[in-house]
Amino acid sequence: MSHWSFIAAAYALTLLGTIGLAGLSFLAMRRAETDAEALRRDW
């Protein structure tokens, strides 16, 4: 295998891991803050 196959795998893994982590953290934050705000308004 050429060096570029290893480079592509390393960059893909890093970007997938970083984007996945940031995306999941953002969704968890938005869900929790929306639920907290809804509960505060309704109660």
Added chain:
Amino acid sequence: MHAFANPARFLRIARPLTAWLGWSGAVLILLGLAGGLFIAPPDYLQHESVRIMYVHVPAAWLGMAGWGGIAAASLLQLVWRHPLAAVAARAFAVPGAVFTAICLATGSLWGRPTWGTYWEWDGRMTSMLVLLFLYIGYIALAAAEKERGGEGRTAAVFGLVGAINLPIIHFSVLWWRTLHQGQSIGLTGSTIAGSMLWPLLVAAVGFSLLFGSIVLMRMRAELARNRIEARLRRMAG
């Protein structure tokens, strides 16, 4: 530091900071990685495979910085009883573990074309693997303690004791001269040529800013869940 003890005051600062850190980090990551892939020259010994450095080194730095964050927050929690410290320590854990895993995987992908092997029980690689196991242990311990309604003091002690591994990782390339290369960047200078160094520094700053944004997102999520739990308890009572 106690100025941020009030969650409302913390959130007033954290809300705009989360977006600012996230977007500026993303831009710098793209610039640094584009520079590393298309502008920086290949290395005279490692050839093109040196380009893995631009993702591997920031991941290694953040894996270690994540545990540094856990240790600092744990100290704040145990000594000064800062009310947000346990939340901050837990928020560092998963991002730190993810970047440690990325560091190990990209190091392995760098090792195959450079050294001819994906893995060697070398001092640096083994101590980074130990760091990943410490993260997994910390995440399990902190989650179990929170579920039981504890203050997270056991996890905080674990976070402080685990910091012993950080100097071991740092000095491993000096203590055990096996396969991993020595230190290339220090506080006083670098042995990397400027044309290869700038994309690395830009990518490292970018990943660090995004890491900060992710930690803030996780702190905000836990604070919101705490507010929900407290309100539900009041409603039930």
